[in-house]
Amino acid sequence: MMTRFLPLLALLVTWALPAAAQDENRGPLRIEITEGVIEPLPFAVPRFIADSAGGRDLAERITRVIAADLSGTGLFREIRKDAFISPITSFSSPVQFSDWKAINAQALVTGSVSLEASGRLVVQFRLYDVFAGQEMGNGLQFVGTEEGWRRMAHKVADQVYSRITGEGGYFDSRVVFVAESGPKDDRAKRLALMDYDGANVKYLTDSSALVLAPRFSPTGDRILYTSYETGRPRIYVLDVASVRRRALEAQDGAMSFAPRFGPDGRTVVYSLTRGGNTDLYRMDIATGESTRLTSAPSIETAPSFSPDGKRIVFESDRSGSRQIYIMPAQGGPAERISSGAGLYGTPVWSPRGDLIAFTKQSKRRFHIGVMRVDGSEERLLTASFLDEGPTWSPNGRVIMFTRETQGAQGRANLYSVDITGRNLRKVPTDTGASDPSWSPLLD
Amino acid sequence: MIERGIDMKFLSRLLILMAAMALSACGGAARFGDDNTVNLNGANAGVDDPTSPAYFEQAVGDRVLFEVDQHTLTTQARQVLDGQADWLLRNADYDAVIEGHADEQGTREYNLALGARRANSVLEYLLSRGVPAERLDVVSYGKERPIEICSAESCYAKNRRAVTVITAGVTG
Numbered sequence: 001m002m003t004r005f006l007p008l009l010a011l012l013v014t015w016a017l018p019a020a021a022q023d024e025n026r027g028p029l030r031i032e033i034t035e036g037v038i039e040p041l042p043f044a045v046p047r048f049i050a051d052s053a054g055g056r057d058l059a060e061r062i063t064r065v066i067a068a069d070l071s072g073t074g075l076f077r078e079i080r081k082d083a084f085i086s087p088i089t090s091f092s093s094p095v096q097f098s099d100w101k102a103i104n105a106q107a108l109v110t111g112s113v114s115l116e117a118s119g120r121l122v123v124q125f126r127l128y129d130v131f132a133g134q135e136m137g138n139g140l141q142f143v144g145t146e147e148g149w150r151r152m153a154h155k156v157a158d159q160v161y162s163r164i165t166g167e168g169g170y171f172d173s174r175v176v177f178v179a180e181s182g183p184k185d186d187r188a189k190r191l192a193l194m195d196y197d198g199a200n201v202k203y204l205t206d207s208s209a210l211v212l213a214p215r216f217s218p219t220g221d222r223i224l225y226t227s228y229e230t231g232r233p234r235i236y237v238l239d240v241a242s243v244r245r246r247a248l249e250a251q252d253g254a255m256s257f258a259p260r261f262g263p264d265g266r267t268v269v270y271s272l273t274r275g276g277n278t279d280l281y282r283m284d285i286a287t288g289e290s291t292r293l294t295s296a297p298s299i300e301t302a303p304s305f306s307p308d309g310k311r312i313v314f315e316s317d318r319s320g321s322r323q324i325y326i327m328p329a330q331g332g333p334a335e336r337i338s339s340g341a342g343l344y345g346t347p348v349w350s351p352r353g354d355l356i357a358f359t360k361q362s363k364r365r366f367h368i369g370v371m372r373v374d375g376s377e378e379r380l381l382t383a384s385f386l387d388e389g390p391t392w393s394p395n396g397r398v399i400m401f402t403r404e405t406q407g408a409q410g411r412a413n414l415y416s417v418d419i420t421g422r423n424l425r426k427v428p429t430d431t432g433a434s435d436p437s438w439s440p441l442l443d
Numbered sequence: 444m445i446e447r448g449i450d451m452k453f454l455s456r457l458l459i460l461m462a463a464m465a466l467s468a469c470g471g472a473a474r475f476g477d478d479n480t481v482n483l484n485g486a487n488a489g490v491d492d493p494t495s496p497a498y499f500e501q502a503v504g505d506r507v508l509f510e511v512d513q514h515t516l517t518t519q520a521r522q523v524l525d526g527q528a529d530w531l532l533r534n535a536d537y538d539a540v541i542e543g544h545a546d547e548q549g550t551r552e553y554n555l556a557l558g559a560r561r562a563n564s565v566l567e568y569l570l571s572r573g574v575p576a577e578r579l580d581v582v583s584y585g586k587e588r589p590i591e592i593c594s595a596e597s598c599y600a601k602n603r604r605a606v607t608v609i610t611a612g613v614t615g
Contacts, residue, residue: 276563278556406594
């Protein structure tokens with residue numbers, strides 16, 4: 001299977017179009033590129049064939065979402081339909097590869113949309129390697145409901161992305177974040193949930209209490225967050241389906257914050273502050289039983305589990321400045337992994353296990369960066385007045401984070417960036433937005 | 444608790460202000476800025492009553508400031524806190540919540556922990572001056588509640604603070 005994919009994979013890196021064709025076909029969706037230019041792979045996705053007049057609008061919307069997902073990665077470039085030589089009129093007829101070769105479409109996605117009277121929606125698609133003149137993988141069919149059309153489009157795009165890059169997809173996923181409104185000195189914050197691309201926003205709390213840093217459970221069914229509902233920061237767990245929440249066990253007079261789930265979905269690691277000192281604890285969310293993991297006069301916060309649940313990466317100023325450490329998940333000796341000049345914080349373990357994403361503060365600038373688990377190969381991906389709080393896409397390929405602009409009119413927004421540092425994009429949100437947490441791929 | 448601030452001294456001050464306003468009206472130009480406005484309903488209302496929270500806030504001083512990334516109390520801060528302790532000991536009807544804050548330079552989590560350190564520095568000092576522990580509480584807001592919104596040291600310096608907020612005590 002891999003050998004069949006190889007010609008396309010190679011083209012991702014090396015393909016270059018003649019300049020004229022390049023200009024003519026430049027996709028409209030690229031917003032910002034920080035550094036380096038990779039020639040994205042040109043693809044065509046003609047509007048999926050609808051089996052009814054009513055389904056045509058839906059087919060158009062589904063096709064647009066698929067194209068936007070792929071183009072949004074920065075690895076693909078859509079060839080607009082006005083360049084097409086021959087239309088696709090039937091999902092089952094053979095493809096005229098020469099017509100797609102002529103416009104340099106490396107990948108071709110065709111599909112059909114069938115909306116039944118019951119509201120049941122069936123989406124089928126095929127992916128073609130045009131220059132090889134053959135189908136890539138088998139045709140697939142997704143069955144759902146009309147309201148779920150976006151998710152079905154994301155699923156098609158995930159398949160295409162996955163087949164061509166050889167990596168898992170991330171489009172059929174959601175992000176929980178803090179929606180912000182109002183001026184800087186009177187900011188209202190609410191928890192909100194959206195599709196990874198900013199669509200389908202749903203508010204989970206009102207703005208009566210300050211809320212901070214929501215975190216998805218490993219299966220995406222629950223969200224941990226910090227709220228000032230009682231007047232002091234305390235951790236809550238919210239069930240996504242019912243939107244019901246409950247406070248976790250807390251110690252009298254203490255503040256608890258910075259919670260994160262372990263990979264078992266049962267253990268929570270968090271910071272607890274008592275007498276001005278902040279340490280790390282873990283709790284069994286079902287029993288409420290907690291264990292102290294660190295015991296030092298320094299600040300220990302922003303803990304994150306390794307994907308295997310055996311280790312915890314966290315931030316501490318025990319050396320006199322903020323640095324990143326790793327310790328066993330049961331506590332014990334910690335090893336410092338950050339070593340560069342500057343202050344390090346908010347480490348988050350990649351779902352692949354190989355990288356730690358972090359926030360770095362250096363010379364009055366903030367960066368989102370990644371380093372290997374042993375602290376080597378530090379790479380800064382962004383730079384701005386204030387970038388912080390990275391979260392990983394389900395496939396460990398993209399990082400979303402908060403970027404806040406400076407000054408009295410300063411506002412927070414969500415951005416995403418590829419782990420190579422390319423393809424920096426603003427995630428569209430109606431309000432200000434901060435503290436994103438990316439869900440796993442949905443079922 | 445605000446009402447007891449409106450005493451004779453305050454009324455006479457108001458009358459003087461009103462006379463000044465009448466004079467100023469003849470003079471034409473709008474010489475009256477916010478500085479000369481007396482707000483009858485706001486926090487200024489009881490500032491002349493030494494037993495009022497408004498007096499604590501403005502005359503005693505309800506806040507102390509910190510250096511970048513620090514939570515140690517400056518000499519000036521200790522003087523303010525001596526005044527706070529005196530006031531709290533004299534006005535036993537009131538309790539206080541000490542709020543710790545940070546400027547926007549720093550991550551959300553770290554700033555919460557830093558704000559807690561600052562609030563605790565104030566707490567420890569007030570305890571050392573004899574204020575009973577059961578009358579004091581602490582909370583950190585990290586960088587979530589700036590009072591100054593520019594992104595410059597002039598604003599940051601005022602945001603790196605611990606504010607002692609007077610609350611009605613159980614007996615008050």
